[in-house]
Every structure is written in C-alpha cells, then in structure tokens.
Amino acid sequence: MRATNSKIVSAWDTRRIRKNHRLERAASYVRSGVFESGDAVAVLESILEPGDRVCVEGNNQKQADFLSRALASVDPERVRDLHLLISVLGRPEHIELFERGIASQVDFSFSGPQSLRLAQQVADGRVRIGAIHTYLELFARYFVDLTPDIALVAADEADASGNLYTGANTEETPTIVEATAFRNGVVIAQVNRIVDRVTRVDVPGDWVDLVVVADRPYEIEPLFTRDPEQIDDVQILMAMMVVRGIYERHRVRTLNHGIGFDTAAIELILPTYGERLGLRGEICTNWVLNPHPTLIPAIESGWVQSVHSFGGELGMERYVAARPDVFFTGRDGSLRSNRALSQNAGMYATDLFIGSTLQMDVDANSSTATLGRIAGFGGAPNLGSDPRGRRHPSQSWLEMTSEVPEIRRGRKIVVQLVQTFRESGVPTFVERLDAVELGRTAGFPITPVMIYGDDVTHVVTEEGIAYLYKARDVDERRAALAAIAGVTPVGLLADGTRTRELRRDGVVAFPEDLGVVRGEAKRSLLAARSMRDLVTWSGGLYEPPKRFRSW
Amino acid sequence: MTPHIGDSYAERNARERAQALLDPGTFREVLGPFARLRSPYLAAQGVAAQSDDGVVVARGTLGGERACVLATDGRFLGGAIGEIGGAKIAASLELARRDAERGTPTRVVLAFDSGGIRLQEANLGLLAIAEICDAVVALRAHQPVVAVIAGRVGVYGGMSIVTALCNEVIVTEGARIGLNGPDVVETEAGADEFDASNRPLVWKATGGRRRFAQGHATALVADDMPDIRAAVEEAFARNRSFVAIAHPDFPDPALEREAFLRAYGVTP
Amino acid sequence: MIETLTFTYPASARVARRAHVGVVASGNCELLLEPSPEPCASVTVRTSVGGYATTWEAVLARFFARHSIAVRLEIDDFGATPAVVAMRLEQALEQAR
Numbered sequence: 001m002r003a004t005n006s007k008i009v010s011a012w013d014t015r016r017i018r019k020n021h022r023l024e025r026a027a028s029y030v031r032s033g034v035f036e037s038g039d040a041v042a043v044l045e046s047i048l049e050p051g052d053r054v055c056v057e058g059n060n061q062k063q064a065d066f067l068s069r070a071l072a073s074v075d076p077e078r079v080r081d082l083h084l085l086i087s088v089l090g091r092p093e094h095i096e097l098f099e100r101g102i103a104s105q106v107d108f109s110f111s112g113p114q115s116l117r118l119a120q121q122v123a124d125g126r127v128r129i130g131a132i133h134t135y136l137e138l139f140a141r142y143f144v145d146l147t148p149d150i151a152l153v154a155a156d157e158a159d160a161s162g163n164l165y166t167g168a169n170t171e172e173t174p175t176i177v178e179a180t181a182f183r184n185g186v187v188i189a190q191v192n193r194i195v196d197r198v199t200r201v202d203v204p205g206d207w208v209d210l211v212v213v214a215d216r217p218y219e220i221e222p223l224f225t226r227d228p229e230q231i232d233d234v235q236i237l238m239a240m241m242v243v244r245g246i247y248e249r250h251r252v253r254t255l256n257h258g259i260g261f262d263t264a265a266i267e268l269i270l271p272t273y274g275e276r277l278g279l280r281g282e283i284c285t286n287w288v289l290n291p292h293p294t295l296i297p298a299i300e301s302g303w304v305q306s307v308h309s310f311g312g313e314l315g316m317e318r319y320v321a322a323r324p325d326v327f328f329t330g331r332d333g334s335l336r337s338n339r340a341l342s343q344n345a346g347m348y349a350t351d352l353f354i355g356s357t358l359q360m361d362v363d364a365n366s367s368t369a370t371l372g373r374i375a376g377f378g379g380a381p382n383l384g385s386d387p388r389g390r391r392h393p394s395q396s397w398l399e400m401t402s403e404v405p406e407i408r409r410g411r412k413i414v415v416q417l418v419q420t421f422r423e424s425g426v427p428t429f430v431e432r433l434d435a436v437e438l439g440r441t442a443g444f445p446i447t448p449v450m451i452y453g454d455d456v457t458h459v460v461t462e463e464g465i466a467y468l469y470k471a472r473d474v475d476e477r478r479a480a481l482a483a484i485a486g487v488t489p490v491g492l493l494a495d496g497t498r499t500r501e502l503r504r505d506g507v508v509a510f511p512e513d514l515g516v517v518r519g520e521a522k523r524s525l526l527a528a529r530s531m532r533d534l535v536t537w538s539g540g541l542y543e544p545p546k547r548f549r550s551w
Numbered sequence: 552m553t554p555h556i557g558d559s560y561a562e563r564n565a566r567e568r569a570q571a572l573l574d575p576g577t578f579r580e581v582l583g584p585f586a587r588l589r590s591p592y593l594a595a596q597g598v599a600a601q602s603d604d605g606v607v608v609a610r611g612t613l614g615g616e617r618a619c620v621l622a623t624d625g626r627f628l629g630g631a632i633g634e635i636g637g638a639k640i641a642a643s644l645e646l647a648r649r650d651a652e653r654g655t656p657t658r659v660v661l662a663f664d665s666g667g668i669r670l671q672e673a674n675l676g677l678l679a680i681a682e683i684c685d686a687v688v689a690l691r692a693h694q695p696v697v698a699v700i701a702g703r704v705g706v707y708g709g710m711s712i713v714t715a716l717c718n719e720v721i722v723t724e725g726a727r728i729g730l731n732g733p734d735v736v737e738t739e740a741g742a743d744e745f746d747a748s749n750r751p752l753v754w755k756a757t758g759g760r761r762r763f764a765q766g767h768a769t770a771l772v773a774d775d776m777p778d779i780r781a782a783v784e785e786a787f788a789r790n791r792s793f794v795a796i797a798h799p800d801f802p803d804p805a806l807e808r809e810a811f812l813r814a815y816g817v818t819p
Numbered sequence: 820m821i822e823t824l825t826f827t828y829p830a831s832a833r834v835a836r837r838a839h840v841g842v843v844a845s846g847n848c849e850l851l852l853e854p855s856p857e858p859c860a861s862v863t864v865r866t867s868v869g870g871y872a873t874t875w876e877a878v879l880a881r882f883f884a885r886h887s888i889a890v891r892l893e894i895d896d897f898g899a900t901p902a903v904v905a906m907r908l909e910q911a912l913e914q915a916r
Binding site for chain 1: 553554555556557559561562703724725748749750751754758759760774
C-alpha cells in the first residue's frame with residue numbers, strides 16, 4: 001500500500017513549504033515579526049497568490065479594517081481572484097475587492113450595510129457567492145473545506161512574541177486564527193499598539209506570524225445598545241405578554257434575546273413587572289447575550305446569574321469588569337467574549353430564543369430578505385432553531401412536546417416577536433415571503449429563510465400569542481397564527497368562532513387571557529426610561545457611547 | 552439595590568408637565584383639545600394638525616397662589632410655534648399682565664420645549680414670537696417670569712429668545728438652549744466647525760449644564776419632579792421682593808453686548 | 820395632502836365622558852372621543868399618509884364590533900401603525916368609561 005501511495009503523493013508538507021515561501025518573500029519588510037503600517041500593501045502583495053483563500057476578520061461588531069483597506073489597495077495585476085471568507089461584508093472596501101478584481105469569490109454570513117452593492121456586483125458577474133452561511137457553519141467550514149490560506153485579524157495589543165490581547169471583543173479571532181495557523185496558513189494581526197507585556201493572552205503568539213500597528217484603532221460599532229427612550233407602549237404590552245405567557249408559563253431560565261427594542265423592553269420590565277409577579281430567580285437566570293446595557297437593571301436587581309457573550313459592547317467595559325460573578329472575564333478583569341462558543345452555547349444550552357423579523361408567512365416561516373438586497377443570516381438561524389442533537393433535559397424543553405409518546409424528547413422554545421404591521425403600513429404577515437422571489441431571481445439554491453416555521457413554537461404580536469407548538473395540525477397552526485395577525489391580509493382570514501375555540505383550548509391567548517392588563521402597558525413600567533437611568537442603575541460604571549448621550 | 556430613578560419631567564407630555572408643575576388637583580385647561588383650535592394651514596401642506604395646536608394653557612395654583620403654566624408639546628412638529636399656539640401663549644401672558652395691573656397677580660411658568668418658529672407658518676410664527684416677546688417684557692414690569700426648560704427638544708430659535716427674556720430659567724442637564732439648532736449650525740458652518748451628530752458636543756455647547764455655567768440659566772436641577780417643583784418655588788421666592796418697574800428697561804446696548812461677550816468668555 | 824375618511828357603525832352602549840389620547844407625532848395619532856346621542860359611532864380620520872382606507876376600515880370595524888359604543892370619534896394621524904391605533908382606541912375607551 002505504502003509503495004502505491006508514494007507514487008501518487010510525493011510530498012506531505014506542501015502547505016508548510018508554501019507558507020515558508022510566502023513569509024520569505026515578505027521578509028525584507030519584517031523585523032522581529034512586525035512590519036510597518038506603511039508597508040502593509042507591499043507585504044500583502046508579497047504574501048498573497050492568485051486564487052488564495054483569504055479570511056478577513058469582520059463581523060457586525062469588530063472589523064480588521066486597516067488590513068481590509070490595505071487589501072483593497074493591492075495591485076490587481078499581482079493579486080487577483082482571491083476567494084474571500086468573511087463573516088460580515090460590512091465595509092465599503094470589502095465590495096471594492098470585487099470591483100477591482102482582487103477577489104472574485106466570496107463565502108460569508110451577513111452583508112447588512114453593503115447588501116445592495118453586493119447584489120449589484122453579483123448581477124454584474126464580478127463576484128460569485130459560494131454560499132451564505134450562519135456564523136457557526138461558516139466557522140465550521142474553516143475547519144473542513146474552506147480552510148484559509150491567509151487570515152487578517154484584529155486585536156488591541158500584541159507583545160514581542162506575537163501574543164494577542166483582544167480586550168472585550170475577542171469575538172471570532174481565536175476561531176479564525178486556529179483554523180489558519182494549524183493548517184499552515186499565514187496569520188497577520190493588526191493591533192492598536194505593541195506592548196512589553198499583553199494585558200491577557202487571548203491568542204498565543206506561536207499561532208501568529210506577522211503583526212502590524214494599525215494607523216488607527218480597529219473599527220467597532222455599539223450595535224447592541226438600545227435607548228430606552230425609544231421604547232413605546234405597544235412594545236411594553238408585548239413584553240408583558242412574553243413574561244406572563246411564555247417565560248412564567250414555561251419557567252424559562254436559560255435564554256438568548258435577539259437585538260431590538262422589543263426584547264430591550266422585556267429586559268427592562270423584569271425588575272418591575274417580573275418582580276411584582278414574584279419571578280426573580282424563577283426565570284431568566286442564565287443568558288447567552290452580548291452585554292446589553294438594557295440588562296443592567298435586571299442584573300442589579302439580582303435577576304441574572306450568568307451571561308456569556310458573543311462580543312463586547314462599547315461603553316459596557318467598566319460595568320462588566322465590575323460584575324465578574326455574572327460575566328465571563330479574564331484575570332485582567334475585562335470581558336472575554338467568543339462568538340463561536342457563544343453561538344454554540346445559544347444553540348445547545350439555552351431553552352429559549354426570542355427575536356424579531358420583517359416578514360412572516362402563514363406557516364410562520366420568517367425572513368428579513370427584501371428584493372434587490374443580499375443581507376444574509378448572521379446567527380439567528382442557529383439560535384432560532386431546534387437543535388436535534390440536544391440530549392440534556394429541562395422543564396421548559398420537555399414542555400414543548402405535548403404528548404408523552406414512547407420515545408420522549410424535548411424541543412427548544414423559539415419565539416418570534418412581531419407587530420402585525422411595520423411602519424408605513426407594510427404588513428408583517430404575508431401570504432408568501434419576498435425571500436421566495438429573491439431566492440429565485442438571484443439563483444440561490446435555497447430560499448433565504450431566516451427561521452423555518454416548523455422550528456417556531458410561539459408567535460407574539462400586539463394582539464396576542466399563538467402557541468404554535470400546541471396546534472394539532474397544519475390547519476390549526478395557520479388558524480392560530482391568523483388569530484393574532486390583526487388586520488393584515490393573513491389576519492383578516494381569521495374566523496371568530498374558530499378563534500374563540502383556539503382561545504378556549506389555549507392555542508391562542510389574548511392579553512386578557514394571560515392576566516395582562518392593557519392599561520398597564522406604559523413606559524412607567526420600564527426600570528430605566530433613558531440612557532441616564534441606565535448609567536444611574538450601573539452606579540456610573542456604564543459609559544454610553546457619544547451618540548447615545550443627551551448631556 | 553434599586554437606585555433612585557427620578558420622577559422624570561422629560562418623560563411627561565406637555566399636559567402632564569403642566570399638571571405636575573401646578574399644585575396637585577388644581578390643573579384646569581383653557582382652550583384644551585376639545586376647543587379644536589387646529590392650525591388651518593397645515594392640512595394644505597400635507598401635515599396633520601393637532602387639536603390644541605401643540606400648546607397647553609393650564610390654570611391652577613402654584614405654592615397656593617394663582618398660576619398659569621404655558622407648555623408646548625415637543626412631540627408635535629418639534630413644539631414649533633404657529634399662529635394659534637403662539638396666540639394662546641401671547642394672550643395668556645397678556646391676561647396675566649392685566650391680572651397684575653388689577654392687583655390680583657397670576658404666577659406664570661413657561662414650560663417650553665420647542666424648536667422655534669413653525670416653518671409651515673413662517674411669517675405668522677415670526678409674528679407670534681414677536682408678540683410673545685412683547686408680552687413677556689410687559690409682564691416682567693410687574694412680576695418675575697419663570698421658564699422651565701427640561702424637555703427633550705430644548706428651546707431653539709425664537710423660543711430661545713423668549714426664554715432669555717425670562718427672569719428665571721430652570722434647566723436640567725438634558726435641556727438645550729440655542730439660537731440656531733445644531734443642524735442649522737452644521738449646514739451653515741460645515742461639519743468640521745460643528746458636527747451636529749456629535750451629541751456630547753451639542754450638549755457641551757448648548758446643554759443645560761453649560762447654560763447654567765454661563766449664567767443663561769438661573770438653576771440647574773436633576774430631571775426629577777420634586778426637584779423641579781422646588782426650583783420653581785425657589786425662583787418665585789427669590790423674586791418675592793420683586794420691584795415692579797413702570798416700563799421695561801433695557802440696558803444700554805453697548806453694555807449688553809459686553810455682558811454677552813463676557814458670558815461667552817470673550818474679552819470685549 | 821391630508822386624506823379624510825369617514826366611517827359609521829351602528830352602536831347602542833353609552834360612554835360616561837369624553838376622552839383625549841395620543842399625539843400627532845410620527846408613527847402616532849391623536850384621538851378625540853365624545854359621547855353621541857345618535858345610535859351609532861361616527862368616525863372621522865384625517866391622515867397625512869394616504870392610501871390605507873381599507874386598513875383603517877378593518878381596524879375600526881374590529882374595535883366597534885367589540886365595543887358597540889355610541890360616540891363621535893376624530894382621529895388625526897401621522898402614520899400610526901394599526902397596533903398603535905388599536906392601542907389608542909382602547910386607551911380612549913378606558914378614559915371614557
């Protein structure tokens with residue numbers, strides 16, 4: 001056998017040899033593993049080869065923006081047809097890579113701000129999309145069939161040995177570096193500064209090949225901050241229904257909240273409404289969540305035992321550092337986040353996911369896709385799905401399977417929280433998702449559905465809750481959804497008699513069925529009604545970013 | 552531990568603010584929503600009108616004395632002043648002056664939250680502001696006029712001028728007082744000169760803390776109803792020995808300019 | 820332009836007093852509700868967002884089907900969603916009772 005093989009495979013270390021060649025070509029710019037920011041373009045031109053798989057760290061929070069700008073400035077005669085791997089195509093220069101022919105293929109997860117331009121590049125044939133992933137599956141593929149040749153990452157500090165400190169925003173850095181470094185790819189890190197001794201080792205130095213001090217600190221966005229001032233009474237009414245009709249009823253202890261004012265409203269009524277219901281310690285104790293400032297009052301009131309985070313949140317650094325019993329922190333005191341592990345935790349170890357969406361069809365399939373844009377998925381499809389590999393039980397998980405069949409199993413609670421109409425009179429509930437048409441015209445092999453209807457257990461609107469998991473068949477499921485879909489085309493199909501039966505059977509609940517008093521849905525129920533209140537709750541530890549300050 | 556979260560003034564609407572400023576149970580609205588005094592100019596411009604034209608005229612007592620609170624609704628067209636709302640304010644001030652002349656004074660509190668003149672009613676808004684300024688100056692000859700600037704809009708344009716004419720101006724740190732709004736300044740001077748999206752800069756230049764330090768406000772209080780009410784009481788108490796002046800006396804313009812520049816830290 | 824819509828629903832129950840709720844702010848609306856001697860609910864909607872007559876009809880029909888109250892109702896609207904309108908209607912009723 002060995003003899004036969006040796007005829008086919010003549011060498012077993014071609015990747016290592018190739019890596020050494022790459023580093024040798026850049027050696028003249030490098031001193032002790034460090035190159036000057038002014039040489040970044042030249043270094044990339046020396047190291048990169050046409051067709052390389054290049055992973056650029058860039059998600060919806062932290063961006064290796066110095067390196068991505070340098071990459072967009074390379075000579076397309078020397079570096080072309082790269083295969084870009086990136087979580088979030090969020091910056092203008094990411095699209096420039098396609099415009100200039102530097103990259104011609106991309107695998108990604110989300111493209112929010114650049115979704116229109118990306119669609120245009122695809123239409124013009126400048127870039128081919130491999131697939132649009134969830135974060136977790138994109139990370140997974142880095143270890144299987146999309147292992148990067150080069151990784152461009154961002155960190156706060158590096159020391160002489162190349163150890164990296166990423167501060168509160170470790171996010172996906174260790175995952176990308178691990179996939180690249182251990183299969184002989186080249187890891188290049190941009191850092192805000194080089195220090196004698198890093199504050200904490202988030203990525204060991206022997207996984208890192210080259211370091212450059214960026215021209216300015218890496219870009220980071222406070223994406224998870226919601227100003228309580230903008231929460232309205234309708235959102236508070238829905239929050240009350242969620243607390244009574246779902247969290248209290250199913251005793252939900254472990255959970256993840258999507259981002260939005262609706263879920264911020266829930267966080268802010270726990271210390272008031274939830275407290276009055278005597279639910280502290282009974283629900284919402286263990287979270288997988290970024291450090292949302294709107295969670296501060298619940299934490300301070302003793303509701304929260306633990307929070308594991310995907311990333312950090314600007315302004316929350318001092319607060320998090322002062323609450324090490326709650327947050328995951330390093331010896332230095334600051335938050336240690338990890339996107340891949342937190343996504344995994346959210347998928348397998350939480351009993352509930354709750355989030356919002358733009359469109360929902362009669363079967364509760366939902367999507368945020370709109371025509372002419374390629375926005376992608378992020379983490380919601382993983383968090384908002386029933387992980388069939390789960391085997392550990394909990395009360396809430398078991399409650400989702402109503403009958404007791406011979407083979408007992410449980411199910412994750414997946415809640416969609418939507419108002420029947422969005423602003424400007426657009427109905428949320430539709431006969432057919434825009435995603436169907438989008439997928440067809442864009443030639444996607446799959447329809448870009450964010451959360452599949454058969455994974456959804458509850459839908460909450462301002463009208464009430466549909467307990468879809470209780471529905472006996474598809475027909476009853478659709479009737480339950482119609483009953484809370486208001487005056488949308490879907491809701492107008494609801495039949496009054498049927499709705500009364502569904503309420504009697506507990507498949508649908510209106511606020512009055514849950515003991516929720518509409519008149520109580522007032523902003524005065526919010527534990528904090530302004531950013532200033534959040535600062536007060538935090539004892540001055542929370543420092544809101546500029547754009548959120550009215551003082 | 553639940554920290555002390557203030558009983559917020561900014562959180563209230565104009566009607567609730569007037570109610571909270573007056574002695575409990577004494578609030579009575581004049582020309583309220585059911586008077587249906589809507590602006591006749593807005594519909595033609597495709598803008599929805601409000602039944603009180605964004606101004607609440609509230610009567611009652613304050614510290615046991617007859618009082619009138621004039622509150623503008625910052626949520627309706629940014630609290631901007633049109634013909635009707637302006638007339639409600641000017642006429643109320645005028646009535647207060649007459650009360651003072653008859654020896655039955657009415658305390659007046661201006662609870663403004665307003666971007667200034669309503670663009671849709673341009674000249675009528677300008678005229679209204681002029682009338683309000685006149686009326687404040689005339690009333691000042693008899694009694695102190697107190698302004699509470701503690702809403703989410705603040706006061707800009709003509710309404711900042713009206714505020715500046717008041718004897719007492721009570722602000723919170725969230726308040727803003729400025730002649731031109733941040734966006735106007737940015738448009739005129741460029742984003743390099745003044746970046747209107749830089750909120751700390753906007754508040755540093757026009758916020759309540761700044762205005763108090765400059766002497767443009769006479770009291771800086773927390774956004775907490777008991778504190779604001781106490782500040783209003785104090786403002787009237789401070790002016791108890793108010794000496795009525797027969798005629799509004801404006802200082803020498805040169806002196807005023809000097810005082811203005813000094814307030815801004817510029818040596819004349 | 821402002822679109823004016825009128826609707827009438829048969830009604831019998833009386834309310835105790837008039838009610839004023841809401842504000843003419845973006846995404847919101849103002850309601851004036853008064854008891855009416857007529858055996859019906861008569862509604863006038865003035866909205867700066869045109870083209871949603873059927874949605875208004877559906878929201879109001881649902882409300883007056885649930886609460887058969889003889890009232891005069893005026894709504895000044897600046898693009899409120901049906902959720903906001905429904906909530907304002909409930910609040911007005913609460914005040915008027």
